[in-house]
Amino acid sequence: MIEQFKAYIAAERLFDPAAPLLLAVSGGLDSTVLVHLCVQAGLRAEVAHCNFRLRGGESDRDEQFVRALAATYGLPFHVQHFDTDAYAAGHKLSTQTAARELRYAWLEALRKQQGLAFIATAHHMQDNVETFWMNISKGTGMTGMHGILPLQGKIVRPLLFATREEIAAYAGAHGLQHVEDSSNETDKYTRNYFRHQVLPKLEAVFPEVVKNTGATIQRMREAETLYRQAVEAQRKKLVEQKGAEFFIPILKLRQAEPLATMLYELLKPFGFSASQAAQVQQLLDSEPGKWVASATHRLVRDRKWLIITPLEAAVSAHFIIEEGQEQVLLPGDMEISIRVSAADGEALPAAPDIASLDKSKLQFPLLLRKWKQGDYFYPLGMQKKKKLSRFFIDQKLSLPEKEKVWVLESAQRIVWVAGLRIDDRFKVTPASKEICRLQLKMRLH
Incomplete structure (x- = not known):
């Protein structure tokens, strides 16, 4: 089994044998065997144990067993106590989900703290098969049919090749002791129900169901690779x-x-x-x-x-622009620059993102706000007012584009639909003495 263990790690490219591991050890049969295999294979490892305080003295017994197990092999030992029930109540989670969140969060923090390469768990083929049938029963897509992955981020599962019977036989052959978790005997948890009720009934009809399902999971993983490639090709096109x-x-x-x-x-x-x-x-x-x-x-x-x-976070609904102000920073990395200069007959830029306004017609402070239903203005070159909602239709703006539009007000009159059009009443004329230029642009970092 040691050779199968090393061969599986190599075949799945789980990790370099020289990489240091953090072993998640409960003290049960599977994790005890994982520790022994890692030691026999000459892997560098440290042991981590979670005490969830859910089974009273039994939880403390498990902790002491794992502590002694680590000492037997001369491996560094780490333990963390959790108030799992309080966490579950505070986050409105089931006990199982709360324990899983606490476990993986602590293991990852510990892995980083100790400078270790991966977290290794003792999931085996039966665990994978149970997950597969649970997912099938609930309804799933390609992702649910690949079961538990051998490598997922910084988590490796080097025992997925082995059945529970093979693990038990290995423990017996090497005289390995372990502790039993009494909660594994109850069927109130979905996984335990599949383990104790569903799979045994399937095995009664199909004795090789575990290994056959394991082989199917492997094929589904390979099929999913092709599936993902096809999806990505379409994503690039669409x-x-x-x-x-x-x-x-x-x-x-x-x-x-x-x-x-x-x-x-x-x-x-x-x-x-x-x-x-x-x-x-x-x-x-x-x-x-x-x-x-x-x-x-x-x-x-x-x-x-x-x-x-x-969906953008809530932002300021309006900005006040005082006379002499030179810049307004808007959400979405946009800004409006403001410059006042004498009207000297220079050609005015004709761009929708630049507003050239007769300063004498403006009453400060100005108000910059998001447009709203009912807003209207007199578009440049027109003598009749037009509702902004109608103007946007004419401009063929999409709904997201409409929602990003800001308007500039002077004395409750819209003088500029930012980035689109100024109001004809505030345009620069030959009689204008000062020009207030505003430009809407991306903010430079």
């Missing part, structure tokens, strides 16, 4: 990034096959669930302006595009 926003062309997306799966994969990195991806698919046949939001992003159905934009 998703175009412009600043913080992402654009997906609707016509091209409609041609993607299978559409539902591709849409889910494209949206998953932005926090959208499978059910939300289904809602987005319905947006393809809706009118522009409809949207769906995840916890971090919003997707808007534009005329030709699906536009994904981040």
